[in-house]
Amino acid sequence: MTKFYEQSPEERRAQLIAEGALTALDAECLAESGLHADVAANLSENQIGQYALPIGVARNLTVNGVVRQVAMATEEPSVVAAASNGARLANLNGGVKASAEPHRVTAEVVFDGLANDGDAERVMAQHRALLFAVAETAHPSAVKRGGGLKELTCVRRGRFFVIQLTIDPSLAMGANLANTIAEAVATAASGLLDQPALVAILTNGSSELVRAEVTLSPATIATKAGNGAAIAAKIAALSDLAQSDPLRVATHNKGIMNGIDAAVLATGNDTRAVAAAISAYSKGQPLSTWQLEGDQLVGRIKLPLPVGVVGGAISALPKAQAALRLGGFDTVANLQMSLAALGLVQNLAALRALAGPGIQAGHMALQARALAMAAGATGTEIEAVAAKLTPKVRDLASARQLLNELRGKQ
Structure with missing residues (x-):
């Protein structure tokens, strides 16, 4: 039987249809070369054309026992090949385990130079119910879906008084929802404090983390250049190097983002928002670690992943919707956990290549x-x-x- 990577695009789509991962309509959509002109014109300002990237698929990424086909939009063939190879290695060991904290987005309403923060905080506490009502009125559909404003806290940041809003965006990434609610709360708070807010906007920083872990038997990661135990020891050493070398950590994390960026883009999500959140969280530290625990090699990753499965460009881009259906990503948590798992196996494939034959040959x-x-x-x-x-x-x-x-x- 011809291997998947040896097939033509038409044959690959046909195999995915046969496997039940892709519908005939989605296959037809993915085969199309570009967006409808009206869609393209309304997704960008000053639109002069379309920029095409190929969509590949990371095959059979097993996350929490579920096998996923992950679409990846990238111009780099080695990225998709490495992701599929990393998934294969993980599958030899039962796949990747992952978890995601509840999906939330944070917005801030900021006041500059209030005379008495204590008074301001008491005013906010006294009118807490009003502020929540304002938030609900600003976006009632979010509340109907079980989302909306969930928490309101006041904090001091230097000379700034900040009202921090924690919002449940349901299935959306939540940027527009957060900004709508923040601006409504800012108007109400400005009236209560008799001072206009400096700014009301979401923050792309995130404290909600997604985690993934894989435990590998060294025998399953042996290469022609080295036995499994030696490769595992080198991978652990490379992980330690990333902890102490700022130049190495940049490349270490870039290898992880090779996979995550491509899948975020393929699903119509905001690559800039994801990059900003991860950059703020990592603070120059490696996103993943690899350690020898007994006779096993254990890889772990944790990072914020502000993504959605509906809304904005996601709902406007037919190929993004096809990519979500291909992976079975019907909830934000499923997408987040698969993205984290993808980043981890991408990292595994890169480190294994570095520990064995080197990165450049393949x-x-x-x-x-x-x-x-x-x-x-x-x-x-x-x-x-x-x-x-x-x-x-x-x-x-x-x-x-x-x-x-x-x-x-x-």
């Missing part, structure tokens, strides 16, 4: 086709040129020379 082999296309190859020329780009001769100049030679023979 990476450049997958880049050969990109070099062929950059040289101008089309159609069957792409594979013909890529096949001749050996490890010692793999650059753009060589690709152009090979293409010219190929065309000269035709």
